[in-house]
Amino acid sequence: MKHFPLFRWFILAVLGDWLVTRTLGRLAIFVPKSPPLLFAYKVLTLGGQFASVFAVVLTYLAWIWLIGKRWKETSRWITLIAALLLGVSLTSLFIAPTPYSLPGFNLLTLLLVGWLGYQIALHIRRPSDWGMLMPAFALSVSTLYLLAQTSRYLFFETESQKAVTFLYHLGEMLVVLSPLAILVSLYHRLPTVSRKLNLWTFLPSATFAALYWFNPSMTGILAIWSIGISLFLPWPLYCLGLWAWVSVLVAARYPYPSLSAALILLAAAGFAPQLSSQTFWGIMALFLLQETLEGWSASQASITALSEQSPALDYSRG
Structure with missing residues (x-):
């Protein structure tokens, strides 16, 4: 995925869509606007719209690149599922989705997420690396929630709302725990990680805490708009x-x-994504996590091979 020719522009565009359009742009709704602020808000909105459109275009290009360059080498079934997801997404731009197409899209997404989770698990070499699998669980529950939400009126009774609510709460809990699990995995792979943490890493959390303290209702609305979580857990x-x-x-x-790119894509995709492009971002994030673990496994294999080739020291002489 990182070898995609426009990878850096793709990540920047996704970051712009998430931070500018869905976070800062919507936060500015609550701010009283004088004429200068109104002009700045219009510029911000226009820039966010450009980033959103650019991100969607690059998402389709990256998805096609993944189908042709990477997934084609692994499994025909995975290539077919990815192509079907792309086809449904492109078709929905011109034809309104039917009540059955949404459950079908979510079911295909669940299959692809499950396969990527399996690929991630195959490259786990240390107990601490299991934390890298947490986003796959979160995305699976998110997809199950969407599948239940879109299909319960077609196949089930409306009383299944309790199960849907349970999936939503479980998924949100996994979303919150995923960065912590990845941090534990990274700490065991990169012990110097603690040296790179400074006051700046606490600023976003402090800002969130201040917003929640002064206006919890606005913070909850912003959290739903930004990444799709409801803040039902302790803040x-x-x-x-x-x-x-x-x-x-x-x-x-x-x-x-x-x-790092995977974390950006996971945050931009959010929980229970409402757009197919956001669903693709979550899947691409899992693919990047798989690539990261492949690199870790290759490094571990190289170290093991070198240690086996080195002759054992004989202290019995001299």
Whole structure:
């Protein structure tokens, strides 16, 4: 995925869509606007719209690149599922989705997420690496929630709302825990991670805590708009999860850029994504996590091979 020719522009566009359009742009709704602020808001909105459109275009290009360059080498079934997801997404731009197409899209997504989770598990070499699998669980529950939400009126009774609510709460809990689990995995792979954490990594959490303290209702609305979570858990857990997310992003940006990019895509995809492009971002994030673990496994294999080739020291002589 990191070898996609427009990978850096793709990540920047996704970041712009998430931060500018869905976060800062919507936060500005609550701010009284004088004429200068109104002009700045219009510029911000226009820039966010450009980033959103650019992100969607690059998402389709990256998805086609993945189908042709990477997944084609692994499994025909995975290539077929990815192509079907792309076809449904492109078709929905011109034809309104039917009540059955949405459950079908979510079911195909669940199959692809499950396969990527299996691929991630295959490359786990240490107990601490199991934390890298947490986003796959979160995305699976998110997809199950969407599948239940879109199909319960077609196949089930409306009383299944309790199960749907349970999936939503479980998924949100996994979303909050995912950065913490990844941080634990990164710490065991990169013990110097603690040296890269400074006051700046706490600023987003402190900002969130201040917003929640002064206006919890506005913060809850903004959280739903930004990443799709409802803040039903105690707010310190969200501060801790946000701190872990920023910490991994800062610590891994140079040694493991794929991991940093995966975190950006996971955050931009959000929980229970409402757009197919956001669903693709979550799947691509899992693929980047798989690439990160493949690199870790290759490094571990190289170290093991070198240790086996080195002759044992004989202290019985001399």
